[in-house]
Each structure stands twice: as structure tokens, then as C-alpha cells.
Amino acid sequence: MTIENVTIAGAGTLGSQIAFQSALCGHQVRIWNPHPERAERRLEALRPFYKRDVHLTDEQFDEALARIISITNDWEQSFQDADLVIEAVPESLEVKEEFYHHLAEVLPPAALIASNSSTFVPSQLVKFVDRPEKFLHLHFANHIWQFNTAEIVGNAQTKPEVIDAVVAFAKSIKMLPIVLKKEQPGYIMNSLSVPFLNAALGLWVKGVADPMTIDKDWMNSTGSPMGPFMSMDMIGLRTVWAIYNAHADDPASQAIAAKIKEMVDQGHYGIEAGQGFYTYPHPAFEDPDFLKG
Template identity: 45%
Template sequence: MQKLTVLGTGVLGSQIILQAAYHGKDVVAYDLSDEILAKLPERWEYLRPLYLRDLPDATDERIDAAIARIRATSDLADALSDADLVIEAVPERIDIKRDTWAKVGAAAPEKTIFATNSSTLLPSDMADATGRPHRFLALHFANEVWRNNTGEVMGHAGTDADAFEAVAQFADEIGMVPIRVKKEQPGYVLNSLLVPLLDAAAKLYVRGVADVETIDLTWRRATGAPLGPFQIFDVVGMQTPYNLNKDSDDPEKREFAEILKRDYIDQGRLGRGTGHGFYDYA
């Protein structure tokens, strides 16, 4: 699959776009307005030094060639017109995702395979909205895709085996290690392991048991992990944990969401991508 369309150009969407282009794919970047898309060059220049720092084969020339393979549009029909694969990275709300996929299913060519990058929702939660559930599955990326290079491939009971394998092959072709998830599981493999850690850290903080730095230090020193949970929150960005916790039945999770909104999001401290989160970054 050579021609990729990515729906949503936020933190993770833009990473998927550049990663695929870096590995030679022709990529269409879609978002709702030209004003949003006009910010993409800034995103490429933010990612450039990270690629140069972390990848031994990265050069300015290769990154320039990748950027040249990216085309941006706010016209959905245009974005989908020749797509082999569509990856959706829109906000983590089922109503937004189902509405997006209904529009995509009505406009995409018959050949197109559909993949959601949802972190928390199951493919079966939205597959029917496409009108082509047999061509629908999940391809889940970890943040900082050029470094944490796994692509979790997870279908639902109605996903065609050939579509599943085509997406696993695509993940391999863009530098990911394909993780074939054999059965639908909320959180895939990665988040099934990671989310309980982050929830536990948030509750320790809300309860006043320890401060951010102490919680992170404890986890790093005791396990040998490179990052503590609040450093991981900074990589993920504040908006995702806020959205996941603000309407929780658990009062401590709601309180954590309120802290994120008041002390971080409203202060422009959105995570490592903006230079400021729980920590400050050069």
C-alpha cells in the first residue's frame, strides 16, 4: 500500500504522516480547515531535530524528501480519492469517530482499507459506520513513533484476514514492529499494561501521597525504566488523559482531570511537544 491518507494532523497524526513519508509512502494529510493545515510546516521543523537525534540514517535531505511526499488538503473527497489505506487520528470520542468513518465510507474507493488509531475504543465500536466493516481494523501507534516503533494491529470478528495482514505489512514497511493482536482487547497490549500504571500514579498524586518528581523517581530507580509515569504523561500530552478522565465515574480520576485542566492545559503546559508539561523541556 503506497498511498496513505491520514485524518487528523494533531500530535500523533502528524507523526504518522511524517513517519510514513520518511519511509517512502505518498501521504495525504487531511484536517478540517486550511488554517489547521497551515501549521504543518512548523510541526515538520519540530520533528526534524528529533529524527536527526534519534535515527542513525536520518539526514536533512531525507527529511526534506519525506516532506515533499506529503500533500495537505481540507477537502475530504480529494483526500480519499486514491487512498490505499486511511488512518484516522481524530479526537478520542466515539461520536466524532463514527461520524468521520461514515463520511469516509461513503467517499473512499472500493480498494481502500480503513484503520483507526484509537487508543481506547474497539474496532467493533465503529466498524459498521463505514459500511464496509470487513475492511476495518485498528493500527495503533505509540507516541514518538520514530522511536517507540510498534504498530499494534487489531481487527474485530468481521475483519478480513487479507486486510489484517496488509496493514501489518504496511506497519513493517514504515519502520514499525507489527504487533499482531489476536483478539479485540481494550487498550491493545501496550495500553493494557501502561494505563494501570498511569492511573496508579495519578491517584498517588491526587491523594497527596507523593509529588510528581518522587513518584517518577521511585518508578525509574526501582524498575530501571527510562521514564516515570508523569514523564510518560508529558510524552502523551495532557489532552488525552484529560479527555479520558473528565467524565469518569471515579471521583479521583475526575479530580485528576480538573488538575490537568486548571494547572496545565489552561496554562499552555500541554506536554513535551509544547516544551512544558509536568516538566520543562529545552
């Protein structure tokens, strides 16, 4: 079971990164996105990051882009030859159910399906797919070229050889595959990081301190190279909001979700937007004296 042709469904922040990283590592990639022009812009927005962090030349970046052979909202063209579909559509059960309903009509029988969902577990989504034995979750962190973990977990019917094939695919795009033995909301990474981020957001929403002060305190006290609000800008506040909104079942969480939603509605959703808790491309934390004052 070899994965060569990959279709990324949904080219938002993570979908575009998965698509480009897969193409960079030699896979033939198609992108399905309701608005193709937005996908093209998001791919191009990755250029400065790959030039800075991976040291790609413009020529190398363009060579990888050329392996993304189609960017379209046409269902048949997008999925016609896929060995693996990675679903990265918005974090809504209704949106995902509709997507998988249409996918079943066009996807080749042998193709595997992986969801990149951050907020749902396999048992919630498997009921929407037409091939539960070939369905699993494949979860990436934002800025996958740096934070290259791929968390993998199947459902009760996923065949072992499907897990093996996706592990091999993850390695082929320079990820570290982490296979979970059972499903867990938030996987491992978010299960560990969300309580930390929640504490920081709670301090901010309650007015205890502003985000920059909280970041400075954490970094100075622990020696960490990054504060929680710097981290959330990197993750993207739309993703942070989706996680909190899905589980905002108490007044404190609801207040946090509402506060983040205000920022997202203002277009302040992180590095990609040029504004989040910090202003980019030259955020305050890049000042050599950031922790001195």
C-alpha cells in the same frame, strides 16, 4: 493487496508522526486536516526529534516531507487515491461518526480503513463505516520512531487478507506489528501501562508527593530509565486526559481527569508544548545529578 498510497486523517500529535514516518519510508502520503496550517506546523516540529534520534539531515527530512503530496481539508483531494486511510481524529464518538459518514462519500471502494483510536475498540467504531470487512484498528505509541509498536486488531468481519496487508504496511514503516486475537480496551500497551500511570497520578492528586519525587522514587527503586510523569509528558497530556475522561466513572478517576484537564487548558500538555510536568527543551531529568538529590 498492496498499500502504497496512504491518507492520514487528523494531523495531531500522532497523526503527524504517522504521516511523516510513512513518507520517510517511501509511501506517498496525503494529510486531511480541518486546519492544514496546523498540520504543517506539527510536521515541522518533528524535525529536531528526527535529527537527534534518527540522525536525519535536513536534506533527508525535506526529502521525506516532499512525499507528503497534499495537506488539505478538501475531502475529494485527500482520499481520491488512498489504498489505506489511517483515522486519527479526536477521541470523540460524535467526531468519529461524522468523519466516517463523510469518508464513505469520497473513499474508493478498494481502500482499507484503520483507526488509531486509543480509547475505543473496533466494535464501537465499525458501525460507522461502510466497509466493515476492510476496517480494523492500527494503534501506535507516541514517538513512533523510537517506540515502534503497531498494535493491530480487527472486528468480527475483518478479512484475514486485510490484517495481512496492514501487517505488511506496518513492517514497511519500520514498526513491530502486534496482532491481537480479540479486541481489548487499551490494547496490550495501555492495558499494562494505564494502571501504573493511574497509581502515579493518584499519588500526585492526593498530595502524597509531587511528580518529580514520584519519578525519582520509581527510577531509583526499579532502575527504570524513565518515571511515570516523564512518560506522560512524552505521550502528551491531551492523550492522557482523553483516556481518563472516557473512563472516569469513579470519584478518584474524575479527580485525576480534572487535574490533567487543568494542565491542558493552561497549554501545559507535554514535550510538544514545551511544558508538561517538566519544562522543555531542557527538563530537570536531563541533569546528570537528577537522581542524586
